[in-house]
Amino acid sequence: KAGVTQTPRYLIKTRGQQVTLSCSPISGHRSVSWYQQTPGQGLQFLFEYFSETQRNKGNFPGRFSGRQFSNSRSEMNVSTLELGDSALYLCASSQVPDVGEQFFGPGTRLTVL
Amino acid sequence: AQSVTQPDIHITVSEGASLELRCNYSYGATPYLFWYVQSPGQGLQLLLKYFSGDTLVQGIKGFEAEFKRSQSSFNLRKPSVHWSDAAEYFCAVGGGSQGNLIFGKGTKLSVKP
Numbered sequence: 001k002a003g004v005t006q007t008p009r010y011l012i013k014t015r016g017q018q019v020t021l022s023c024s025p026i027s028g029h030r031s032v033s034w035y036q037q038t039p040g041q042g043l044q045f046l047f048e049y050f051s052e053t054q055r056n057k058g059n060f061p062g063r064f065s066g067r068q069f070s071n072s073r074s075e076m077n078v079s080t081l082e083l084g085d086s087a088l089y090l091c092a093s094s095q096v097p098d099v100g101e102q103f104f105g106p107g108t109r110l111t112v113l
Numbered sequence: 114a115q116s117v118t119q120p121d122i123h124i125t126v127s128e129g130a131s132l133e134l135r136c137n138y139s140y141g142a143t144p145y146l147f148w149y150v151q152s153p154g155q156g157l158q159l160l161l162k163y164f165s166g167d168t169l170v171q172g173i174k175g176f177e178a179e180f181k182r183s184q185s186s187f188n189l190r191k192p193s194v195h196w197s198d199a200a201e202y203f204c205a206v207g208g209g210s211q212g213n214l215i216f217g218k219g220t221k222l223s224v225k226p
Contacts, residue, residue: 004156033213043203043216056213090156092214101147102214104156 001027004093004105012111018079021108025072025093031055032074033102034066037088046089049074050097078110086112115140117206119217126194127225134189134220136204146187147205147214148178157203163187174198199224 005024013019025032033056034046045058049068066076072093078085088109092102118137126132138144145164149157161172168180178189187204201221207214 035214035216042218043205043214045213045215048213058213092157101145101159101162103159104149106156109154 004091004103006089006091006105006108008108009106010109010111012113013081014113015081015083017081018077019081019110020075020077021089021091021110023074023076023091023093023105025074025091026103029093029095029103030072031094031097032068032072033092033094034074034076035090035092036060037090037107038086043090046076048097055097081112083112086110115206115215117204117215117217119202119204119220121220122218123221123223125223125225128196129193132189132191132194132198132222134202134204134222136187136189136217137185138187138204138206139185140206140215144206146178146180147207148172148176148187148189149203149205149216150174151201151203151219153200160189160202194222194224196224196226198222 007022031050033048035043037043047066048056052068063079068074088107090107091105094102116139147162148160151157160176161170163170163180171177176191201219203219204217205214
């Protein structure tokens with residue numbers, strides 16, 4: 001069974017631009033969560049989607065948004081990029097929420113110049 | 114507030130020596146507890162998890178962890194470290210109605226030959 005895939009793996013953008021990251025969960029998994037990883041703040045939860053609905057959201061500004069499609073694939077979008085948005089963005093999938101066991105993708109490394 | 118503390122930022126052990134990585138948590142309900150490992154530039158790989166039952170759990174790569182409710186701890190151990198174990202290790206808590214994971218800041222493990 002294929003793991004969680006994330007595209008693109010690397011991305012370079014400039015301040016003010018917007019970016020869309022994609023995540024395909026493990027087949028059969030219906031819950032997708034997104035995390036931001038930075039050296040200073042560590043791993044921080046962004047949001048969680050299940051059945052195309054956002055169930056939970058972390059403490060991030062409205063510039064960060066996401067969505068989930070009917071095939072469970074998910075995208076996250078960051079508008080008006082800031083230098084501080086440079087991070088590794090990790091997607092995780094699980095069969096259903098509330099179980100806790102999440103499987104992570106390799107991440108998308110976003111660099112904002 | 115829910116939180117995870119990993120007191121050791123960086124640990125160096127000799128190959129073949131035993132290892133213990135510390136993790137303390139604060140969580141309102143009975144927690145689901147996890148240890149993940151991350152190699153440079155990679156996503157997170159689940160080492161082991163505790164949901165309920167036996168407080169000593171076995172994981173992959175020869176790792177084990179013990180849940181101690183009275184100490185709010187979930188320490189990771191390995192009897193004999195291999196050079197390939199050098200990586201960053203993250204303790205996490207979550208589950209139940211809160212689908213997202215809360216991570217500690219991580220412990221970077223270096224292995225001396």
